[in-house]
Amino acid sequence: MKYSIIGYSDLSGSADLHECDDYNSAKSWVVGYVRNDGLRLSGYEEILIQNQNGEPQASFDAYGWTHY
Numbered sequence: 001m002k003y004s005i006i007g008y009s010d011l012s013g014s015a016d017l018h019e020c021d022d023y024n025s026a027k028s029w030v031v032g033y034v035r036n037d038g039l040r041l042s043g044y045e046e047i048l049i050q051n052q053n054g055e056p057q058a059s060f061d062a063y064g065w066t067h068y
Contacts, residue, residue: 002052005029007044017047023057030060038062 003026005018017033020026026049034042039062046061058067 003057004050004052005033006048006050007042008046008048009044012043015044023049027058034060 001022003020003023004016005020005026006014007017008014018026018029020029030047030049034047039045039047039060046059048059049057051057056068058065060066
């Protein structure tokens, strides 16, 4: 199953950031993406991981992780 990583911004909307083959790889990619600065330099308020059916699996925002 494929997992999409999407960044959301109030100012610029959403953008596809990356795609992974499994959920753990997707979570690891997000951790690496926000490791040094949280979300500050990314320009996104939230980063969402969703499965190939468009269902949210997890999100990362200023408060940390939310798992669905």
